[in-house]
Amino acid sequence: MFTQDFLLKSLTIKGEVSNLKYHSSGHIYFTLKDAGGAISCVMFRGDRDRGGLKFQMKEGQQVKASGTVDVYERDGKYQLYARQIELDGAGALYEKFEELKQKLLEQGMFAEEYKQPIPSYIRTLGIVTAPTGAAVRDIINVATRRNPHIQIILYPAIVQGEKASESIVRGIETLSRKQVDVIIVGRGGGSIEDLWAFNEETVAQAIFDCPIPIISAVGHETDTTIADYVSDRRAPTPSAAAEIAVFEYNRFVQDIEDYSFTLHRSMENKLNSKKLLMDRYRESLRLLSPQGKIRDKLLRLDGFADTLQTLMDRKLTDYRHRLNIDIERLKGLSPLDRLKGGYSYVAGEDGNNIRSIRDIHKDDKLSIYVTDGTIKAKVIETEDNAYGSQED
Numbered sequence: 001m002f003t004q005d006f007l008l009k010s011l012t013i014k015g016e017v018s019n020l021k022y023h024s025s026g027h028i029y030f031t032l033k034d035a036g037g038a039i040s041c042v043m044f045r046g047d048r049d050r051g052g053l054k055f056q057m058k059e060g061q062q063v064k065a066s067g068t069v070d071v072y073e074r075d076g077k078y079q080l081y082a083r084q085i086e087l088d089g090a091g092a093l094y095e096k097f098e099e100l101k102q103k104l105l106e107q108g109m110f111a112e113e114y115k116q117p118i119p120s121y122i123r124t125l126g127i128v129t130a131p132t133g134a135a136v137r138d139i140i141n142v143a144t145r146r147n148p149h150i151q152i153i154l155y156p157a158i159v160q161g162e163k164a165s166e167s168i169v170r171g172i173e174t175l176s177r178k179q180v181d182v183i184i185v186g187r188g189g190g191s192i193e194d195l196w197a198f199n200e201e202t203v204a205q206a207i208f209d210c211p212i213p214i215i216s217a218v219g220h221e222t223d224t225t226i227a228d229y230v231s232d233r234r235a236p237t238p239s240a241a242a243e244i245a246v247f248e249y250n251r252f253v254q255d256i257e258d259y260s261f262t263l264h265r266s267m268e269n270k271l272n273s274k275k276l277l278m279d280r281y282r283e284s285l286r287l288l289s290p291q292g293k294i295r296d297k298l299l300r301l302d303g304f305a306d307t308l309q310t311l312m313d314r315k316l317t318d319y320r321h322r323l324n325i326d327i328e329r330l331k332g333l334s335p336l337d338r339l340k341g342g343y344s345y346v347a348g349e350d351g352n353n354i355r356s357i358r359d360i361h362k363d364d365k366l367s368i369y370v371t372d373g374t375i376k377a378k379v380i381e382t383e384d385n386a387y388g389s390q391e392d
Helices: 045-052 090-107 134-146 164-177 201-209 226-230 238-245 249-288 290-333 335-339
Strands: 011-022 028-033 038-043 062-072 077-087 124-129 151-156 182-187 214-218 345-347 365-370 373-378
Touching (some): 011 038, 045 077, 134 182, 151 164, 164 201, 214 226, 214 238
Parallel strands (some): 124 151
Antiparallel strands (some): 011 028, 011 062, 028 038, 062 077
């Protein structure tokens, strides 16, 4: 019956993949199921190699399998012998998503070196999202609560449907020309079809080319789009994106006060430290400066001068003492000193002392030195005391 039924020779079954097994022989065994039932399926290697499967099958995928239903005699059960397998609905979009993701990854659009840092303190926030809905309300509420002074510029974009990707691109380019500090691109949650505009290559290219840092906030935390990979920062929700983009003003003011206190204290400590260091340098300079050395040398020079003066005075005293002794000795030997005792000194015309009568002759002129002057005399005669002889 199975062999002869024409409809069973070519039919298509939709369902969820389960019990998936890639056999070492190259055959693929799996089960297709839905809420009402399940059917065993197999794709032989030959059908797979002929292009019957163009993607990597995974558990939970929704697929459409086309082929023949026949009986597997050993187990006595019928099964689908698939010749062609395609992703169904969301599965096809998922396949397209993976292909674009791989393409952009190879182009380097996900590389960290191209990511721009999110400024810590911004004044203008740009938002590309639908003008109505929970996403824009959440972003505005969180942003203004964190910083009442923040300026928000909203570009009302279409975020779902055929024209959504073009609208998102125009929004990014418009806010880029407005020179905002940060741009949030996103929307609320939804199915993969609802979020598909953020998986378009044109949107990814616009995000990559934008000179303004972009935060992606598409869907819920479990939703992931191409925009999340290309953007400079991914936020799990629109509210989280606002928290990332906008700094908390009250905390900022408190931080400024804390920084001011810390700065003043650091400056005071630094100044005190430098003053102590300056005092040490001043003392070192005083001890090591040429002026100090000169002053020390002058003091030592004065000490040497005092010592030299003392030695000279001592030496002079000794010499004066010896001189006085010699003077006294000379006085004892001096003829003049003897004159004071009543003696006189007789010298000839040549000034030599007359010590004998043989040193003079009659009529020689003599000089007789006494205590108060000189007497000029002339020899009349001489008398020899030894023999008493006289000479006229």
